[in-house]
Amino acid sequence: MLYIIGLGLNLKGISVEGFEIVKRCKKIYLEGYTVNFPYAGNVLREFIGKKIELADREKVEGLEIVDEAKKKDVALLVYGAPLIATTHIALLDEAKKSRVKCKVIHAGSVLDAIAETGLQLYKFGKIASMPVWKKNFEPTSFTDVIKDNQKIRAHSLILVDIGLPFEKAIEQLEKALQDSGIKLGQFLVCSMLGTKNKKIYLRTLKEFKEYKIRKPFCFIIPGKMHFVEEGFLRGFRD
Amino acid sequence: MLYIIGLGLNLKGISVEGFEIVKRCKKIYLEGYTVNFPYAGNVLREFIGKKIELADREKVEGLEIVDEAKKKDVALLVYGAPLIATTHIALLDEAKKSRVKCKVIHAGSVLDAIAETGLQLYKFGKIASMPVWKKNFEPTSFTDVIKDNQKIRAHSLILVDIGLPFEKAIEQLEKALQDSGIKLGQFLVCSMLGTKNKKIYLRTLKEFKEYKIRKPFCFIIPGKMHFVEEGFLRGFRD
Numbered sequence: 148m149l150y151i152i153g154l155g156l157n158l159k160g161i162s163v164e165g166f167e168i169v170k171r172c173k174k175i176y177l178e179g180y181t182v183n184f185p186y187a188g189n190v191l192r193e194f195i196g197k198k199i200e201l202a203d204r205e206k207v208e209g210l211e212i213v214d215e216a217k218k219k220d221v222a223l224l225v226y227g228a229p230l231i232a233t234t235h236i237a238l239l240d241e242a243k244k245s246r247v248k249c250k251v252i253h254a255g256s257v258l259d260a261i262a263e264t265g266l267q268l269y270k271f272g273k274i275a276s277m278p279v280w281k282k283n284f285e286p287t288s289f290t291d292v293i294k295d296n297q298k299i300r301a302h303s304l305i306l307v308d309i310g311l312p313f314e315k316a317i318e319q320l321e322k323a324l325q326d327s328g329i330k331l332g333q334f335l336v337c338s339m340l341g342t343k344n345k346k347i348y349l350r351t352l353k354e355f356k357e358y359k360i361r362k363p364f365c366f367i368i369p370g371k372m373h374f375v376e377e378g379f380l381r382g383f384r385d
Numbered sequence: 386m387l388y389i390i391g392l393g394l395n396l397k398g399i400s401v402e403g404f405e406i407v408k409r410c411k412k413i414y415l416e417g418y419t420v421n422f423p424y425a426g427n428v429l430r431e432f433i434g435k436k437i438e439l440a441d442r443e444k445v446e447g448l449e450i451v452d453e454a455k456k457k458d459v460a461l462l463v464y465g466a467p468l469i470a471t472t473h474i475a476l477l478d479e480a481k482k483s484r485v486k487c488k489v490i491h492a493g494s495v496l497d498a499i500a501e502t503g504l505q506l507y508k509f510g511k512i513a514s515m516p517v518w519k520k521n522f523e524p525t526s527f528t529d530v531i532k533d534n535q536k537i538r539a540h541s542l543i544l545v546d547i548g549l550p551f552e553k554a555i556e557q558l559e560k561a562l563q564d565s566g567i568k569l570g571q572f573l574v575c576s577m578l579g580t581k582n583k584k585i586y587l588r589t590l591k592e593f594k595e596y597k598i599r600k601p602f603c604f605i606i607p608g609k610m611h612f613v614e615e616g617f618l619r620g621f622r623d
Contacts, residue, residue, distance in 0.1 A: 155400050156491055163404050164397035228493060230500030231507075233613075240503065240617055253394055253498050253579050255466060255491025258506065262468030263489055265478070268496065269469075269514070273539050274507040299533035301511050341491050375471075379478055 149216035149242050153229040153254025156341025158186050158194055161224075165252040169195055173219040176202035176212065178235075182226040183309050183362040185342045191224075199224070207234055210241045217247055228256030257365060260340035261304060264347055264367060265379025272301030272370070279311045280319055290327035293368060297329070300371035313360040320366065321352050335367040335383065336360055349383040387454035387480050391467040391492025394579025396424050396432055399462075403490040407433055411457040414440035414450065416473075420464040421547050421600040423580045429462075437462070445472055448479045455485055466494030495603060498578035499542055502585055503617025504607060510539030515604075517549045518557055528565035531606060535567070538609035551598040558604065559590050573605040573621065574598055587621040 150172065152165040161169070169175060177188065179201045184191075192199050202223065206212065215221050223229075223238070229251055230236055242249035262268050275292035289305060296303045307316045313336075324331050331352060338346040338360045348358070369380065388410065390403040399407070407413060415426065417439045422429075430437050440461065444450065453459050461467075461476070467489055468474055480487035500506050513530035527543060534541045545554045551574075562569050569590055576584040576598045586596070607618065 153493060153497070155402075155493075157402065159402035159405070160400050160491065162393050162398050162400055162492065164393075164395065166401050167397070228497040228500070228506075230497070233505060236500065236503055236505070236617070237613075239501070240613075243620065251498075251501055253398065253493025254400065255391060255493055256497055258496060259391070259466040259468070259491045259494055260489075262466070262474065263477070265474055267471060267474070268466075269512040271512075272510050273537065274509075276507070295537035295539075299511065299537055301533075375475075375478075379474070382481065 148220050149213060149238070149247055149249040150220070150222045150252060151229045151235055151238060151249065152222055152224050152252040153256065154224050154226050155254035156227060156256065156260055157343070158190060160254055160341060162252060162254055165254065168252060169222045169224065170197070171220065172222040174215065174221045175199045175224065176206070176222065177224045178202050178207055178226070180204045181232050181309060184226055185339050185344070185363060207238070210238065213238060213241045213245055213247050216242070217245070228254055228258065231256060231258070255341060257306070257340055261337060261367060263340065263345070264335055264337065264383070266302050266367065266369060266376050267373070270302050270370060271304055272296030272299060274304050274306060276306045276308065277311065277316060277319060278308045287323040287326060290323050290329060293329060294327065296370060302370045303368040305366040305368070307365060313358070313364060314356070317352065317355050331368065334369065335380070336364055337367065338364040347383045349380050386458050387451060387476070387485055387487040388458070388460045388490060389467045389473055389476060389487065390460055390462050390490040391494065392462050392464050393492035394465060394494065394498055395581070396428060398492055398579060400490060400492055403492065406490060407460050407462065408435070409458065410460040412453065412459045413437045413462065414444070414460065415462045416440050416445055416464070418442045419470050419547060422464055423577050423582070423601060445476070448476065451476060451479045451483055451485050454480070455483070466492055466496065469494060469496070493579060495544070495578055499575060499605060501578065501583070502573055502575065502605060502621070504540050504605065504614050505611070508540050508608060509542055510534030510537060510608070512542050512544060514544045514546065515549065515554060515557060516546045525561040525564060528561050528567060531567055532565065534608060540608045541606040543604040543606070545603060551596070551602060555590065555593050569606065572607065573618070574602055575605065576602040585621045587618050
């Protein structure tokens with residue numbers, strides 16, 4: 148049997164159910180290539196009390212984990228909620244086709260934790276994700292998502308890919324928004340949500356250039372706000 | 386100190402951190418008026434191993450819980466993720482104003498679990514919520530949200546208010562969509578997501594009229610789909 152288990156946002160963010168299951172699995176993988184963890188791997192290992200093997204992109208996308216789960220109980224641990232990445236949905240699909248039983252154990256994710264900004268989860272639109280730019284490859288499709296959301300006055304969450312430092316992400320954001328004609332006033336940067344080192348800031352792009360922000364972090368561009376949301380956000384100017 | 390703790394979607398959906406905290410709180414409330422639980426209150430009480438007091442709307446919206454948390458550690462348990470309801474954000478706000486320490490413990494919610502449909506969480510738009518209609522009061526603003534989402538080809542999640550049985554919700558959906566001119570093909574009904582009795586169906590409105598569906602349930606109207614999403618959804622026709 149294959150278990151895809153969400154770790155939640157901090158070391159003890161895994162659900163009681165998930166913790167019980169991982170304790171009895173024969174093989175435990177940790178998906179480590181789509182996220183920046185706010186804790187070290189050996190700390191997690193100690194907390195779980197078992198051997199954990201790091202699963203790289205090849206391992207997960209190659210779907211061999213499903214094969215392995217034919218013979219024994221295999222757990223794939225995923226930071227945050229287990230099914231945000233499409234690869235993990237592909238695992239579900241492959242398991243179904245191979246008639247391997249598969250169970251998903253949910254946990255809180257950045258999609259839940261952004262509610263701590265005071266912005267209503269109801270009013271977020273599609274999620275944008277910002278990739279790392281390379282020489283001669285600077286994809287800006289995340290600005291289309293922001294534009295779409297602004298059309299319906301929804302808030303925009305921008306998830307930033309692993310490997311992109313804060314200063315670089317701010318630079319990319321500025322350039323992409325300029326090119327797409329989106330005007331940006333104050334917006335939110337959320338760092339380490341769901342952990343005890345959580346920080347939320349409301350600033351302008353120019354102001355953020357002076358900041359050092361710890362990983363993992365994300366951007367939120369507010370849409371139309373209720374006055375209660377506006378009041379709440381003001382607290383993050385301090 | 387005030388803890389707002391998500392219970393996740395099943396009895397053991399609370400995080401390990403949340404479970405540890407609730408064990409040492411002096412007073413424990415359960416928010417019981419915005420959701421349909423998939424388990425009985427006494428089962429939860431037994432699992433937590435402590436006295437749990439049901440908090441009604443007055444108790445939570447009156448914010449007296451914040452006052453109580455000035456003197457002792459108080460936990461408010463919330464089904465699913467803790468901050469989906471705006472009332473709980475108001476608690477955070479009140480705590481800040483009253484200088485009462487407040488910590489939110491996240492957990493998985495229906496917003497995470499809808500990923501089990503195979504639809505990408507990235508592509509969901511704003512969330513609609515369907516209230517119970519009363520005589521001479523039949524609000525249909527949820528259709529505006531669906532229309533907005535359809536403008537940007539996003540998927541729509543419709544959360545159904547407590548107290549609305551499935552047959553009645555389907556009736557309301559049909560009437561509201563007719564009046565607003567939205568054409569509806571096949572859509573998803575998800576029941577008891579995140580529990581072992583989870584069911585997902587892809588049917589037409591007409592077909593759903595013959596179904597009995599267990600609470601809690603929600604509707605999902607797919608937007609533009611990737612072929613992988615389409616393939617996955619076909620599995621829910623069987």
